[in-house]
Amino acid sequence: MHRFTSFLFLGGFLFFLSVLAGILPLGDPPMLIGQVIQNQGATETGAANLVTAVVLGYRGIDTLGELAILFAAATAGGLVLSSGRRKSSVCSDDDAGFIVKTAAELLFPLLVVAGLYIVIHGHLTPGGGFQGGVILASAFFLPLLARPSAKMNHKVMSLVEGFSGAAFICIGLIGLFNHGAFLQPFLSKGVVGELFSAGTLPLLYIAVGLKVGAELAGLLAALNEEDDTEEGNEHA
């Protein structure tokens, strides 16, 4: 019965969406606000990459909300994984192979540099805080993969994630108190296309990059940590 209603629902869904294909202006959207942003975006925010202009300028508060969602997911994930766990010092210390270990050591600086580069150039070229943050997260997770006994430093981690998020909000609040609107970009906009341009947007992207990197690395580390409660249930 459940299966039947599911198929009925899916059929209806498919039907509606296929009908839509004929109605929607595919390939020629109205772009009301998109057009405005194209015309004014570069001059208003100083960012050459208009997606960055939208992400951090026009819709900056969405990005703040998104950081908060990542933070919430990491917090909740830690809550779920750590509750009811007996702290075990016994770690499965089977080291990863030589290749992984060497690769981890070699790749770590490369990944950090690449991540930072992508974060800092977010307002000029494709990329930015999210993409760079993911690369940073993988860079800091790699040593854990190579040496399972290593532990991530939770104290530093929570400091980084707390203060990068706070930095984003504080930049927003400075905009509010000094210039009149929350998250209003300030500082000189510079010349479109240069590294030091676009006012506060690169600063915001650095905060985003650190925050995303810290949250995701924390989530990965939490998922990677073995705990002894599940050993008992392994073959239950």
Added chain:
Amino acid sequence: MQELIILTFAVPLLLAFLLPSLSRISFTLSKLLAPVVLVALAVMVGCIWQFHDDTFVLHIGNFTGPQGIVFYIDRLALLFAFAVPVITVLLWPWYFDPQESSELKTRKLSLTLLLVAASAGMSLSGDIFNLYVFYELLAVASYGLIAAGDHKAGGSSYAAAFRYLMISALGSVFALLGIALIYFQTGTLNLAHLSEMKQVLDSPAGLIAFVFILLGFGVKAELFPVNSWVPEAYMASSKRVAGLLAGLVSKLAVLVIIKALILIYPQDEARQLLLILGVIGVLIGEFSAMKAQDMTRMLSWSSIAQLGLVFIAFSIPGKAGMLAGLAVALHHMITKPALFLIAERWGGSLQKLTGQAASSPLMAALFVLFALSMVGVPPLPGFWAKFLLLSGLSAQEAWLAIGVVLVMTVIEANYLYRVISSLYGKDELQSISSGHHKADVFSAAILGGVLIFSTIQIQAIGKTLDDIASDAVDIKSYISNSIGGSS
């Protein structure tokens, strides 16, 4: 002064980010700091309410025009921005299971603060994608709070949270799809701008987008087809969290749906759909509540039924519907958290409740008070809410809906009476449960005081609500306020 309203969103968020570091210094400090800040925020909103009569608009980042995000602050938004910190402080996790580590407690506090930030954002925002982002934040924070469970839940809290997460994530996909369809047709996201172009959306494709948005935001609003998570989640979580979700969070999801309905979809079809879903919700909720064997489940189903009433009320066009909907929603926002607080200790089987009034007379009396108001016994606010609802429906000549509401009221009275009679019943084989925690009694008593106060001041409150409602349905001034007539 008025632009400080953004702090109701920014400050809880800031505090939530910093709480893990702060609690390393002192956990007690971080536990007490947040309620103090919330109270201060509530006072600030109160001042803005008092001293600024006009509706005003905040352009985030000072990007005027529909390309930026707009916070639209009218009386309705201020009302919710005030209610969010107040209800949260009352339902704040004041006490914990002593076995929990302080890291775990801090995480719960952080999640609660994130919930507050998201709720404040949702009550203020006037941009549909921004609303979606806040809604997601609300959702993720509530997954965490449900998964944290209460001390007896065990694996069931994870199971309930996961099932809730799946339904909610499915809803989010639908909501995103709905926003994509709207953007396809109009090329804008600003609610006022969309409202200006609503004739574009008066098409099959536009209505499909509305259905998707309804399914998406309906998950938290406990709307009929997507509410199967409700009893499980409230059973598994601590009752404070359940009260927060049923009382506050659901109202904010309703607010989004109402904004979409009033501003973008004035068609009869949309209202009819809402009416039908609301009636089904009331029917299922009340009948299941009647069958429920334990108090938590009964309250959960009755919450679904009450939200069904809210949807029925909002499906009445014009100011009458807005007024009735607001009244029912606000009434539910006060009663349901209190009832869940009472259920913190009495949440188990109904039979075990026999004679419990003797052990905790104040809580039993409060239960009677809230139950009477929920059924709609005349001097209490619940009566006026239902009265407004019924008179609005009769003006629409929706006799079927009126019949459903009346019959369901009888059923509601029946199951609530069952609880009351067993509370005050005499039974020798009673097993006195441990008494209520002081914080629970205190919060419930305050909510009871609010209810009695509003019974006395019903005329003033009625007038205020009337003003809010006529503001809220004034689409023309909404458009001219937020984008200044130009586009």
Added chain:
Amino acid sequence: MLDANSILFAGAVGLLVIGIGGMVISDHLYRMLLALALAEAGANLMLVLAGFKWNAVAPIVTFSMAGTSGMVDPVPQAMVLTAIVIGVGVQALALTMIIRIRNAYGTLSMREIKHKMEQDFAAKADLPIETRNIPARNE
């Protein structure tokens, strides 16, 4: 017949239907999670399509064409960036819950989990545990 827009629209619809179908029909928690990722991918593709303009360039201002029209819409792209990151956060959270559920109940079948959850609730509320199967737990 073979027009790029309809192909991509069909792709998005296909991903959505497969994903949502998988979420509704599947009984395995982990597969529901995969299905969710697919459905989100479909919704994201749909959103990007909503701003796509044929014969336009990427929304990055270069020196040669600063200010000219003919870029694709940057707004949906920004929204999709947000949606992708939200999606992965939710996915990780769901995964932690699956791990916990397995530890507690030893199964990953939704039907069994629902049954055990109801039993837990009944035990918690001091109600008679339903007698369909599995004798009452005595702890």
Added chain:
Amino acid sequence: MIEWFLFVIVIIMLSAAIMAMLLDNLLAATVSASVVSLGLAMVFVFLKAPDVAMTEAAVGAGLSSLILALGLKRLGLWKLDNDEEDNS
């Protein structure tokens, strides 16, 4: 020309999606799901969305697969062959 290319990618994506739903081996299903993300990233490049393409490749294909793989390992479902039944 470009239509044919997109057509092939979409077909690959859809079949990978169906495989992700039907394969008994959950590791293989996870890999199929990341193939979908990779295809999606390519599609985004054609849709003139380089930012989204990068994000989808880094997050959808990379990070999300990593997270799912870690999860599979902890769930004890990391199996390369199909000898044991799993309750899908």
